[in-house]
Amino acid sequence: MTGIEIAQLMDELHRIHRQIVDINYRERKLKRSVALGQEQVNVARKELESKRDAKQIALLDANEKEREAARVAQELERRREQLNLAKSDREFEALKIQIQLEERKNDSLADLTLEALAAVDAIDEEIKSAELKIREAEGVLNKAKDSHDQNAPKLAADLEHTRQRLREAESKLPRGLSGIYSRCVSDFGGEDALAPLSSGGYCGSCNCQIPIETVMDVCSGSAICCSACGRLLYMPEGYRLQ
Numbered sequence: 627m628t629g630i631e632i633a634q635l636m637d638e639l640h641r642i643h644r645q646i647v648d649i650n651y652r653e654r655k656l657k658r659s660v661a662l663g664q665e666q667v668n669v670a671r672k673e674l675e676s677k678r679d680a681k682q683i684a685l686l687d688a689n690e691k692e693r694e695a696a697r698v699a700q701e702l703e704r705r706r707e708q709l710n711l712a713k714s715d716r717e718f719e720a721l722k723i724q725i726q727l728e729e730r731k732n733d734s735l736a737d738l739t740l741e742a743l744a745a746v747d748a749i750d751e752e753i754k755s756a757e758l759k760i761r762e763a764e765g766v767l768n769k770a771k772d773s774h775d776q777n778a779p780k781l782a783a784d785l786e787h788t789r790q791r792l793r794e795a796e797s798k799l800p801r802g803l804s805g806i807y808s809r810c811v812s813d814f815g816g817e818d819a820l821a822p823l824s825s826g827g828y829c830g831s832c833n834c835q836i837p838i839e840t841v842m843d844v845c846s847g848s849a850i851c852c853s854a855c856g857r858l859l860y861m862p863e864g865y866r867l868q
């Protein structure tokens with residue numbers, strides 16, 4: 627194999643590795659969108675649950691206050707009847723004071739009951755908004771699922787096809803390159819295993835300057851790793867030293 631043929635092969639291998647990384651990234655992105663959508667639905671459902679629990683508590687509170695108000699109103703009524711039957715001025719005055727106190731208590735309980743009922747209404751509004759949030763989150767989730775179902779099979783097929791192209795390209799590597807290439811792929815992962823020379827004779831991965839003799843050797847197709855970062859160097863298509 628000539629230096630140019632090796633350079634073309636390495637260029638192709640690097641391109642295929644980048645394509646595989648890109649396909650994997652897009653697959654993960656689709657899955658992440660579905661997981662994120664599901665998470666949002668779960669959060670919204672939990673919020674609705676907690677609002678419903680809060681409504682139960684607020685309803686119990688309002689009911690208790692209503693019962694207490696009814697009890698005090700009944701008591702007040704009884705005192706007023708006693709007032710009509712008072713046998714002495716003293717008893718009349720004492721009952722009047724008690725009635726005044728109970729009237730105040732009655733007013734305050736009426737206010738508290740109204741507040742408790744208003745709290746129930748406020749929670750009802752929060753429940754409506756939590757239900758809306760669930761519907762919105764479910765809409766986002768369904769879109770993410772549709773997108774996943776539509777695109778995932780195509781990506782899987784692309785990945786299989788690209789891996790096949792990689793195997794074919796790898797099988798063309800000369801024996802002297804194949805071992806170093808495999809070691810670099812296993813050490814750094816496909817995309818990061820290879821480093822194209824960059825203009826001026828630098829490593830395309832770590833940017834270290836490569837000695838000119840080494841650049842010449844790489845251009846003639848020798849298997850040489852960057853002494854700084856360990857990536858397998860190659861001459862990219864259309865490479866110019868300067």
Ligand SMILES: [Zn+2]
Nearest residue numbers: 829832852855
């Ligand atoms: Zn390097």
